[in-house]
Structure formats: structure tokens, C-alpha cells
Amino acid sequence: MNLFSRQKESVMGIDISASAIKLVELSHGRSGYELKAIANIPLPRDAIVENTVIDSIAVSQALLDALDKSQTKLKNVSLAVSGNAVIVKVIQVPTTTEFNLETQIEFEADQHVPFDIEDVYLDFQILGETEEDPETMDVVLVACKREIVDDYQLVLSEAGLTATCVDCAVFALENAVEETGIYVQDSTEIDAVEALDGESEGGAAYALVNIGANIININIMRDGQMAFVRDQFYGGQNLTEAIQKAHGLSFQAAEEMKKHNFAEIEDSVREEFFSNLGSEIGRSLDFYGANHAEFPVQKILLSGGSALIEGIEVEMDQRLGIEAEILNPFDGVKISEKNFDVEEIRAMGPMMMIPIGLAMRSFDV
Ligand SMILES: Nc1ncnc2c1ncn2[C@@H]1O[C@H](COP(=O)(O)OP(=O)(O)OP(=O)(O)O)[C@@H](O)[C@H]1O
Ligand SMILES: [Mg+2]
Structure with a gap:
């Protein structure tokens, strides 16, 4: 592994x-x-x-x-x-070498992983010294169900x-x-944020948001490093199922409608989907924001099959108040x-x- x-x-x-x-x-x-x-x-x-x-x-x-x-x-x-097959967390551990952490990782993981350690594969990557605490370092911990x-x-x-x-x-x-x-962060965005807080150590972050059928994978990058990751359970299939119900269609027919006749879907169905999607993504942005107020998310970069839903970037842009772009x-x-x-x-x-x-x-x- x-x-x-x-x-x-x-x-x-x-x-x-x-x-x-x-x-x-x-x-x-x-x-x-x-x-x-x-x-x-x-x-x-x-x-x-x-x-x-x-x-x-x-x-x-x-x-x-x-x-x-x-x-x-x-x-x-x-x-x-x-x-739910995997848990990814940025944890803080006492500063040590990679070699030593190898032997301690099970112990560290045991405190952060809600499964029996015997039932998971573990891996980690050291990110570097924790800000404001030179005694500890930030480590990405990954635990994946065997x-x-x-x-x-x-x-x-x-x-x-x-x-x-x-x-x-x-x-x-x-x-x-x-x-x-395919995405290069615009340095003027970072400068603008720095000017706003009046500090030199500011910066901007961007959120990678991959929207699939059932899962939204979110990875917020700050200063070229992963600052927040989460998989949330929502996606394009929720829209397909809502179309099925509202229009009395089979799953396949509802998929076709979603992909090829989007404008004919009942307004309330589209509205509910975009509203739920915005709230789901917004929840992660809020979580991130609570710990990283000085690095606001400046851009949402969408991908996944559900990024192909008509008008999604405009909807997310308006609902979240952050510019969205499809990658x-x-x-x-x-x-x-x-x-x-x-x-x-x-x-x-x-x-x-x-x-x-x-x-x-x-x-x-
Ligand atoms: N042109 C399109 N317009 C709208 N939706 C689309 C389009 N093409 C694909 N999709 C939707 O994208 C979703 C599939 O995307 P993707 O392949 O990224 O998901 P997945 O990886 O299979 O699912 P998950 O990651 O959630 O397990 C389906 O819900 C599908 O209906
Ligand atoms: Mg997927």
C-alpha cells in the first residue's frame, strides 16, 4: 500500500x-x-x-x-x-523525522480515525512545521478501509x-x-487580499470542487498546499432523481433530460438542486473559513460530470459569492x-x- x-x-x-x-x-x-x-x-x-x-x-x-x-x-x-472508504485529515504531531513517524503513525492515527486501526491501510505525508508552534508539525493522515x-x-x-x-x-x-x-492563480488576487488586510502575510486560496453522481470532492488549496479536504454526499444523481419524480420518468429518461433538455426541467426542481448544491459546498467553505480567515477562497474551480450541468458556474458564483470556473x-x-x-x-x-x-x-x- x-x-x-x-x-x-x-x-x-x-x-x-x-x-x-x-x-x-x-x-x-x-x-x-x-x-x-x-x-x-x-x-x-x-x-x-x-x-x-x-x-x-x-x-x-x-x-x-x-x-x-x-x-x-x-x-x-x-x-x-x-x-466513506477513506479519511483524510491534517493532524498535528510532535516534530520528528519521517522515519520515526513511520513507527508512531498507528498510535497517532488511533486518536483521529473512527475505525479499528487493524481494519484500515494508513499512510501519511509531512507538510511542515505548524504555524505558531515549532514543536509540532502538520501531517496529512490518510486511513482507507481495507x-x-x-x-x-x-x-x-x-x-x-x-x-x-x-x-x-x-x-x-x-x-x-x-x-x-490548467489553473494558475492570478497574483493580483493575492495582492488585493493582502492590501485588504493591511498585512504582508495574507493570501488567497482556491477551492477544487469535483461534483460527481453522488459525491462532491473538495480540496481547498492555500499557498500551494492542501488546507482543507472533504468528500460530501450530494451530486448529479440527486438532480436526476428529482427529475424522475417531478416528470414521472425512468432514471435513464431523466438523465437524458438533464443532459439534453435542461431548460424543460421544472423550475422548482432546478432551483432546489442548485440551492442544495450551493449549501453543501458553502458548508465546506465555512468550515475552511473558520480556521483560515486570512486566506479567503477567491475562486471555485469546478470539475466532475456534474460540472457539465447547464449554467452551474453562474449559479455557484451567484449563490456563494465567489467566482466559479469550469476546468x-x-x-x-x-x-x-x-x-x-x-x-x-x-x-x-x-x-x-x-x-x-x-x-x-x-x-x-
Ligand atoms: N452533459 C451532462 N450534463 C449534466 N450532467 C451530466 C452530464 N454528463 C454527465 N453528467 C452527470 O455527471 C454525473 C457523473 O459524473 P462523474 O463521472 O464525475 O461521477 P462519478 O465519479 O461516477 O460519481 P461519484 O464520484 O459521485 O461516485 C452523473 O450524475 C451524470 O448524470
Ligand atoms: Mg467521481
Whole structure:
């Protein structure tokens, strides 16, 4: 188990989630990243519920379809876990070396993880000295339920694949944004905030917000470092279900309406969804704000399949009072016209952010 390590051998990123299996293979050369293989195969509803594989035949079949469609030759996989499978916390521990912390991490984790330590895989990364307390350091602690990782690994091994890296969705998200260079913080924003507080040690933060079918992955970056992460349970599927109810449609028909006839959805259904979504994201922003008032969030960077919902950036901007923008990882990953339908792939870009971040685990750059 190595949650943070980079791989020597090439890996493909595979994101197994509630609604689909997404696979990405990249290459990295002098001119940056290039897409080598990609697939996005939908899963039947309820094949995976809360990270648990319920219908293993359907999941295995979707995985084989993804391998077939992508034509990848790789066997090693970088995998993501999210939601209630994983706990990510920034904790403070007495200053020590990485080597020493290795042996103490179980003890430290026991105080922060609500599961039996025997039932989780643990990993950590030292961030640095705690502000205002040189005796302690900030450490990112990750605890991931063994049974969930083992379940995914079993499905992969049946398809002849090996998970050589397990990552958290929130880290893959951060990795994708940093490595592709698709978002560069505007220094005038930081200066403006500093001028406002009248102090030199101010700054601005931005929030990466990946909205999927059931989960919102949030990662707030301050000064180039992760300052707050959370997975919240809300997403595009809540809207699909509301459309089903209001319009008397099947799940599939409601999905179609959401994607292709958004304007025909009842106003009250759209309003309720945007209002709930705004409150969910707002809750995390408030949590963050309570501890980091001097580094206000200046921008919300949206991704995930539900970032494709019509008008979402305008709605979030207005409801949260923070400028929102949709990220497309393919602004920083080349797609060869010879091998791919560029327009089709770019259109699903925001949805592929996490598998792209996972695929980047191959490259020590
Ligand atoms: N063009 C579109 N317009 C609106 N919604 C869309 C569009 N394309 C996909 N979606 C929605 O995006 C969601 C899937 O997004 P994504 O693939 O990021 O989620 P997931 O990773 O499968 O789910 P989760 O991370 O929550 O387990 C679905 O709810 C789907 O209906
Ligand atoms: Mg997802």
C-alpha cells in the first residue's frame, strides 16, 4: 500500500465510481502530457453502492469493456478511493523525522480515525512545521478501509491488472490541476487580499470542487498546499432523481433530460438542486473559513460530470459569492487528432479530471 508514492513503471488511472468506470493512460514527453488511451464505461445503477461492489459481474464486465475500448497494454493501475472508504485529515504531531513517524503513525492515527486501526491501510505525508508552534508539525493522515481497497483489487486482478498505487480522489484532483497547469492563480488576487488586510502575510486560496453522481470532492488549496479536504454526499444523481419524480420518468429518461433538455426541467426542481448544491459546498467553505480567515477562497474551480450541468458556474458564483470556473484537463493534455475524436473527448474533459490525476502517478516530473 503506498498512497502517495510515484511509480517507476507506467500506470493507467482507473476511477471506479458509482456511475462509471473511467480509464486514462498518458505519456509524458518534452512537450508535456499526451493522451494515449481513454474509456468511460457506464455502470448499471446500484452495481456499486457506497464504495462496495454489489454486482461484481457487472463491474468486471464494465472493466473488460473499458480495457477493450481503450486498447491499453498496461497492466499496472493507479486507483482512487473516496467517500466513506477513506479519511483524510491534517493532524498535528510532535516534530520528528519521517522515519520515526513511520513507527508512531498507528498510535497517532488511533486518536483521529473512527475505525479499528487493524481494519484500515494508513499512510501519511509531512507538510511542515505548524504555524505558531515549532514543536509540532502538520501531517496529512490518510486511513482507507481495507475491505474496500481489497474489493477493488479483486475486481482488477480478475481482469489481469494490479493496483500498484491507491490514491484519494481529492489528491488525484489536485495532482491533475497542478500537473496540467490548467489553473494558475492570478497574483493580483493575492495582492488585493493582502492590501485588504493591511498585512504582508495574507493570501488567497482556491477551492477544487469535483461534483460527481453522488459525491462532491473538495480540496481547498492555500499557498500551494492542501488546507482543507472533504468528500460530501450530494451530486448529479440527486438532480436526476428529482427529475424522475417531478416528470414521472425512468432514471435513464431523466438523465437524458438533464443532459439534453435542461431548460424543460421544472423550475422548482432546478432551483432546489442548485440551492442544495450551493449549501453543501458553502458548508465546506465555512468550515475552511473558520480556521483560515486570512486566506479567503477567491475562486471555485469546478470539475466532475456534474460540472457539465447547464449554467452551474453562474449559479455557484451567484449563490456563494465567489467566482466559479469550469476546468478542462485537456487544456493541459494533448489529444492527437489522428487517434481520437478530439471534440468528443474534450466534451467529457471535466468528468475525466480524477482518472487523469491518477494516470499522472507514473511520471516523476
Ligand atoms: N452533459 C451532462 N450534463 C449534466 N450532467 C451530466 C452530464 N454528463 C454527465 N453528467 C452527470 O455527471 C454525473 C457523473 O459524473 P462523474 O463521472 O464525475 O461521477 P462519478 O465519479 O461516477 O460519481 P461519484 O464520484 O459521485 O461516485 C452523473 O450524475 C451524470 O448524470
Ligand atoms: Mg467521481
